[in-house]
Amino acid sequence: MKKIESIIKPFKLEDVKDALAELDITGMTVSEVKGYGRQQGHSELYRGAEYVVDFLPKIKIEVVVVDELVDKVIDVIVKSARTGKIGDGKIFVSNVEKSVRIRTGELDNEAV
Amino acid sequence: MKKIESIIKPFKLEDVKDALAELDITGMTVSEVKGYGRQQGHSELYRGAEYVVDFLPKIKIEVVVVDELVDKVIDVIVKSARTGKIGDGKIFVSNVEKSVRIRTGELDNEAV
Amino acid sequence: MKKIESIIKPFKLEDVKDALAELDITGMTVSEVKGYGRQQGHSELYRGAEYVVDFLPKIKIEVVVVDELVDKVIDVIVKSARTGKIGDGKIFVSNVEKSVRIRTGELDNEAV
Amino acid sequence: MGNTAWVLTATALVMLMTPAGLALFYGGMSRSKNLLNTIAMSVMGYVVAAVVWVVAGYTLAFGTDIGGIIGFDSLFLSGIKVTDLWATGSIPVLLFVAFQMTFAGITVSLASGAIIERLKFSTWLVFAAIWILAVYAPVAHWVWGGGFLSKLGVLDFAGGTVVHINAGIAGLVVALMLGRRADYGKAMFPSSVTLTVLGASMLWFGWFGFNAGSELAADGIAASAFLVTNTAAAIAALAWMTIEYITYKKFTLLGIASGIVAGLVAITPAAGFVDTSASLIIGAVAGIVAFYGVNGLKKALKYDDSLDAFGIHGVAGIWGAIATGIFANPEVNELGTGLLYGNADQVMIQIEGIIVTIVYTAIATAIVFKIASILTGGARVSADAESQGLDEVEHGEKAFNLR
Amino acid sequence: MGNTAWVLTATALVMLMTPAGLALFYGGMSRSKNLLNTIAMSVMGYVVAAVVWVVAGYTLAFGTDIGGIIGFDSLFLSGIKVTDLWATGSIPVLLFVAFQMTFAGITVSLASGAIIERLKFSTWLVFAAIWILAVYAPVAHWVWGGGFLSKLGVLDFAGGTVVHINAGIAGLVVALMLGRRADYGKAMFPSSVTLTVLGASMLWFGWFGFNAGSELAADGIAASAFLVTNTAAAIAALAWMTIEYITYKKFTLLGIASGIVAGLVAITPAAGFVDTSASLIIGAVAGIVAFYGVNGLKKALKYDDSLDAFGIHGVAGIWGAIATGIFANPEVNELGTGLLYGNADQVMIQIEGIIVTIVYTAIATAIVFKIASILTGGARVSADAESQGLDEVEHGEKAFNLR
Amino acid sequence: MGNTAWVLTATALVMLMTPAGLALFYGGMSRSKNLLNTIAMSVMGYVVAAVVWVVAGYTLAFGTDIGGIIGFDSLFLSGIKVTDLWATGSIPVLLFVAFQMTFAGITVSLASGAIIERLKFSTWLVFAAIWILAVYAPVAHWVWGGGFLSKLGVLDFAGGTVVHINAGIAGLVVALMLGRRADYGKAMFPSSVTLTVLGASMLWFGWFGFNAGSELAADGIAASAFLVTNTAAAIAALAWMTIEYITYKKFTLLGIASGIVAGLVAITPAAGFVDTSASLIIGAVAGIVAFYGVNGLKKALKYDDSLDAFGIHGVAGIWGAIATGIFANPEVNELGTGLLYGNADQVMIQIEGIIVTIVYTAIATAIVFKIASILTGGARVSADAESQGLDEVEHGEKAFNLR
């Protein structure tokens, strides 16, 4: 199994989720993160001083899938998350050695 | 070393933490995430429209342990996090190649 | 490519970010987490009861880099995040098999 | 002196309604990325009105009548002495100026609810200034300043027509001109129902100044207006909550808060004219019609009256104006006799007042908005700004930075 | 007219206490998943009371006395004219109706603090309506409406017995009947101490209307009641803070806010009867006894009076009622003479008043709650709902949606 | 009675300013880890003042004059009867005591804005108590209690000198003695601009009590003071917003809120003396000078007046005191004639008053702070505590626990 971790723009979450759901991906885990990258942060004002906020709000989606699905999933995420503007984000894939479904104790491919 | 990543129901955090502490696990990192899975989201009302909120609040626990402990830790998490109802969550195990304790510079097994 | 995941004290974030930027690391992803470790939590009062809060606020920095940079990055993070007091945090390194830049579709080393 | 004491208090209460009550009521309903912008529209609506009012607004509304259409004495309140008294209530004229200012302030701010999350802030500032002079002041003159609607016999104790219908229509017109938000129809969760409820409670509190203060005296009519205000708000909250519970099986706080406001709106024109029993009916109906204003009308017609300025203020305001014509009880106040007490004409007069206001406000608001839009180089923010949120783009700030 | 001006204001101030002050004070102490539900109990407590009061509550409490037990004239306030004056203060009777309504509203809402995070909302609505009629109205009648306790000579200037002991006991009884929360004893952190402190400040503000307004006149006694209210609140905050600091080495804001409220509660029955020096003692003792009410009594007896409705309002209310019997100074107000000024009996009379209220309220509340529970198919939410939080389950909303 | 009604109300309004208005205004500007601590300074500033005032503060400020320097009659208000009347306005003396108490409370709390996020809470409590007696009471005596500045003819209608210059200077002195925060110069984002704006709106609301209440009567001058207060606040907000927009291209809410407060500060000494046109000028200039007080002066001199107690209250307070000398219009109030109406001396008298206050306050505050610091074993928290945040370290609490 592989874990596909994507950092995307927050307002793209719904689109990506819908696209994944169409692939019959039934599970994913999402968190709010802050990203630092080529996309420049905005500046905030505070009592006459201007501070650049380097970190931009992003969403991280983690989805663990069986090996065969990896390329399809990446493809779908790239398509649904792309705006073509800087800051669209990245996808990182890593290996997962074991999965367990807590409720049933099912293992590995049964559990993703 | 392995990283054991568990997605659990929020109100189970204390139980899981206590159970891990009994195993002499002295470190873990926890974050608030949102989960999409078989468990159905609830709906929220807003000015006469009903919106299904697909994502449910979950807690992610990350704990890095030496290889020998992996099975024990999984076992303990499954036991302490299970309610038997849908949405109990998952555990994913992956490999960690290197660990460093920032304070001392200790490495690997010394550092988890 | 490797993913370097560091758990650090929140007020060290700026220092670490600046140190990484000097290495020409142009991307990282940051999240707010809670850490449980040797560093003891504080206690909060509520209506005449004192509760120990085991979890302390920490920051997790994730940065994916090409293999050659790993040691340098670890070194820089350790230096910039260290206070010498308990609770400074940990660094975990794991393997990343694939990277994609969503905007351009660039892959792997091009994409980190 | 007792009257002055009460109207001083009432003025402070009404003032609180806009930059605190309404700002939170509306702000809490906006998305968190637009929370400050929404608050800023209420706050600056009041601020702009406060300045414009003493410069010219007051004299247009309450200066010497010119042909029933408009008033005028002089700019900058010049000529009003500290010792001058207003005939009703014998309160200082300067106090009357201040009291009426707070009404102008809330009216323009109410309209902002229809158009949040997409309007340029500079456009708002310019719009507010012109609208007070070109729309609010004339309508106030017609109804309260000795203009033709008051001569016609329109009853509007504390502003059903002048304030709520006026604001509701203005909001609707601008919402139509501005178009819908890009995310219209998607789930857009309110940043904080907590703040909305707090805002509604502060509005309720201030509304005692609004309605009971409009008597300009500390007397039995003020007391009666106070009591019916309270009763109508309460029963409207119950009505909205109940009908929503029947529909959706939830007791939403947003519904409760909206019901409170709908009840307050509907009782406003009637406050000094009706008795407690009438207030129970007026309030209950207000909760129901506004519920359908928000849940039915808006959905059917698909305009984006974002926070229901029209759905609540317009709809409940129209109901309240008509209800005043039905329930005005001469035993409460000899100045008003409604249908139930033998004066069938009053309902028609009320409807005339409503129609005149709707027509004039709709046309004049459209013109004013067009002008404001031209003066500020277009009224709508860019699509990017809308997606990022106006707090960042227009104000460079965040509503909350909590660890 | 000056009296009417002041009581109009005072009524508005007391109104603000419930849907804003108390709602935030209590809401901030609940867990974030129950924040809206806790606010809703205060808001709807007031709303239900507002309707029930004009329908029947007022006449039961202040209508023509029937055997010292209850009052009655007519339903729906019919028969009260706009020009009718209430003897004390010569304010309009309708204003007296409104002023007293706000007291009924806060009393029932205060009780909700004992039972948050586990009660069905429908049960709350039904309970509130019946309780106003069956418990609040009679007790108010006995003490203020010419009933047997007033004939006995019980002193209760602004509601120590009628409001605070009454609410505290009612809360305790329902808390016992409802049982503890599932998480009782675990760490349950308040959603927002910030909101709690804001709520306490608004309560303090409104309490000036409560205590100084109860004089029904703008005179020296009102001024004195105002000043001692302020002083007692302040010193009680200092007392609670100090004793808590000694115990836990922290200056908690929750303690400061609780101390303020405890001081306000204790001075309530005494406000128009005692001088400044007495208020310093009454307030300081209130801070200390309420601290132990919350930190000692509750822990010892292990009931789940969640937000300390009894621990603060019950305990400080009893102390205040007794203190009134001790410190009432005839130089302040000839209507009250306490132990220190030679009238030893007054303390006993006060204790009688306390006991009567406790006994009646306890029994009657239990019956009312049982009825409400039956009418709504059980009073307690399911274990699942309790764990999910009532905001989602009962209201379908979230308190805050911040990015 | 009408006067008493109004001053009762005004006192309640001013009270709300400190533990609610100022607490939120300041609290929202602090970082979230210090939000509760910042609120606590305002709340406890008021609490400490409330106690100290009735014990000794009032008599020092308003007791029988001793050589123009200080007053004294007796401690604990003993000797003041419920029926005693204050000459101005014939309101009960006890009401005057309460009204003046609220001024003492806000003054010391205002100073806290300069020194947040690093002061030990115990030091604050001790400082506040001594400062009221040693700094506030004498200055109040000089200007309002028959002391030498009033004999000199200094005009200060509602507290430009006594409250705002006094607080601004005290804050600045303590900020200098305490040193800068460790993070000085770094980005320190406000926890909640939302709360700050709400606080500013509540301050504005309360300020009507402050300024129009200071007339101690419900008359034309009170009405005029009310209106100019409103106008000055509004135009100052516009002025600050505009100049900030020109500089940074953003309409910050923090700027709008700060402008409101600057306008209110500047109009305070002038409120009962000037006409509406003058208020437009006073307010507009206040917005501009305070903008530079905050954006220029502080940056140039590099002191850490954290929330601009001096930058806003000191700077706008000085401008307001001078402006009173320029614009005081005898047609508004015969007690004040300024430069524009032929009395050139008044400006010099005003400046004398300013200088005396600055010098005395600076020296006396330094001594008081040194004493408070010694009594509490050092005034500054440890570096660790500063980095963790004072909410946790001093209060053991968190401002918000939202899911």
Ligand SMILES: Nc1ncnc2c1ncn2[C@@H]1O[C@H](COP(=O)(O)OP(=O)(O)O)[C@@H](O)[C@H]1O
């Ligand atoms: N090397 C990296 N490691 C971890 N996260 C990264 C890395 N590079 C980019 N990111 C994440 O991806 C987001 C988008 O990257 P950015 O460089 O702004 O735009 P783009 O991917 O379009 O070039 C960043 O905000 C950050 O969260």
Ligand SMILES: Nc1ncnc2c1ncn2[C@@H]1O[C@H](COP(=O)(O)OP(=O)(O)O)[C@@H](O)[C@H]1O
């Ligand atoms: N393939 C997956 N990848 C990542 N997270 C997952 C995956 N499947 C499930 N999860 C997480 O586990 C949670 C529980 O899963 P769910 O399907 O609701 O219940 P159950 O595990 O009991 O069948 C989800 O809310 C989600 O956070």
Ligand SMILES: Nc1ncnc2c1ncn2[C@@H]1O[C@H](COP(=O)(O)OP(=O)(O)O)[C@@H](O)[C@H]1O
């Ligand atoms: N085995 C582990 N797995 C995951 N996170 C860990 C582990 N050990 C420590 N951490 C994280 O590192 C933080 C610091 O660890 P701690 O033991 O407190 O101090 P130190 O690293 O200085 O000994 C913890 O709060 C936790 O977030």
